[in-house]
Amino acid sequence: MEDIRVGIIGTGFSATFHLEALRRLNYVKVIAIAGTSLVKARQCADQYGIPKAYGDAMELIRDPEVEVIHNCTSNEVHFKYNKEVLLAGKHLLSEKPLAMRSSETAELADLANRSPGISGVCFIYRHFPMVTQARQMLANGEYGKVHLMCGGYMQDWLLHKTDYNWRLHPDKSGVTRAIADIGSHWCDLTQYILCRKITEVFADLQIVHPVRYGPDQAPITVSTEDCGSVLVHFEDGIKGVFTVSQVSAGSKNKLTFDLSAEHGSLRWDQESPNQLWVGRRDVPNFHMDRDPLILGADALSYIHYPGGHQEGWPDGVKNLFLSFYNRIQDRKQGEEKAQYGFATISEGHGIMKIIDAIVESHRTRSWVTVSE
Incomplete structure (x- = not known):
């Protein structure tokens, strides 16, 4: 099974539990992390053995080696980065809320419907x-x-x-x-x-x-x-x-x-x-x-x-991550099912x-x- 390459935006609590859970999926590799400063990103990268560290989230989003992006930032920048990931056509898993306004989540839902990537929001308890x-x-x-x-x-x-x-x-x-x-x-x-x-x-x-x-x-x-x-x-x-x-x-x-x-x-x-x-x-x-x-x-x-x-x-x-990444794997193999359990961007909206x-x-x- 080919590894799926992941980037994390954020270095706080959410990013930490995302990183620890992703380590339990042996076909998922976190290759990059971005923080509010390069110093924070490098500290987290060193702690978790992540090869790349960025002080600017946009650099991570533009990294051609990153296939999937986890948005673990604070609420006020969720919309900005979620939108950029969807426009880039990459897979997105965002912490909730998707944005701070329903007008913004409506825009994200529309982008998600047209994006080639798979996207979801982290409502954990249904899992x-x-x-x-x-x-x-x-x-x-x-x-x-x-x-x-x-x-x-x-x-x-x-x-x-x-x-x-x-x-x-x-x-x-x-x-x-x-x-x-x-x-x-x-x-x-x-x-x-x-x-x-x-x-x-x-x-x-x-x-x-x-x-x-x-x-x-x-x-x-x-x-x-x-x-x-x-x-x-x-x-x-x-x-x-x-x-x-x-x-x-x-x-x-x-x-x-x-x-x-x-x-x-x-x-x-x-x-x-x-x-x-x-x-x-x-x-x-x-x-x-x-x-x-x-x-x-x-x-x-x-x-x-x-x-x-x-x-x-x-x-x-x-x-939650198994559900999300199983869909990515199934799509790669041409075996995608109708439902996978995780909350979609539309449901987040x-x-x-x-x-x-x-x-x-x-x-x-x-x-x-x-x-x-």
Whole structure:
């Protein structure tokens, strides 16, 4: 199998977990990395044994040896680099959000449809085995029609008014924070499980700390939400609600869904990712474990170890990359399938339209329809 040559734009947290996951794919070779400075790029290149380092992302994009580009930069430059990669006709895997405005994500979706490259966005959680198992169980019809989807995404890393991060600045992160940063994951996850789109929203968002203090103790006026709840309507009459928070003590990365259907309920918690709770009315409830001997074929493709050998977040990243690079390999061999599981640029644009509707709903204190 011929190696696929990859370039990474970015040297921060996202770039680090991308690099570590890519090392687990033996036919993928990272040959270049670009940072905000040549010094940062060289430091990362030396640490990971990457041959080329660039202080300018455009140099990496123009490198003729680079076939695939991972955009691991901060939000405010996502659109710029994503657009350049698509125009160059190269394969693109971008961290979310694709851009900070839906007008920009619409442009990216159009470019992706016309580009010869394969492109996607990093919504990781749809690539966990028990998530895929839940989707498969619903698709098989064994639980009947879903009528309610609840859950949320809770964290605590901005609980204190002295907690600081670049995401607090709208010019770098966008006009919404908790919704765009973590609520977007819940929206993608639940739409994926249900195979139904969110069509309407009613949002109530809150800023807990209107003033925060940065590393130099200078006051920072905060204009983006710390937490909030959103009522949602899915296609086919499914109702739902989710809560997001970056100020809930003890919740480190608690992404959950809890769905109610005609013949049972399903509940999953990302902090205990190897179990799916199954609720029944007339027989005992039970936990379904991540065991290749009992799960369906779709979930099996995301399992790499025997039952009892726990897999978690880094394995979800690996599964996303496997899905993406399998499509690249299949295209090279003329065996491309219709679906591969990872979120497309078009789906990333769809999430941005949901975020727009949530922001507008909170502003007007009313139900807002997600634009087509």
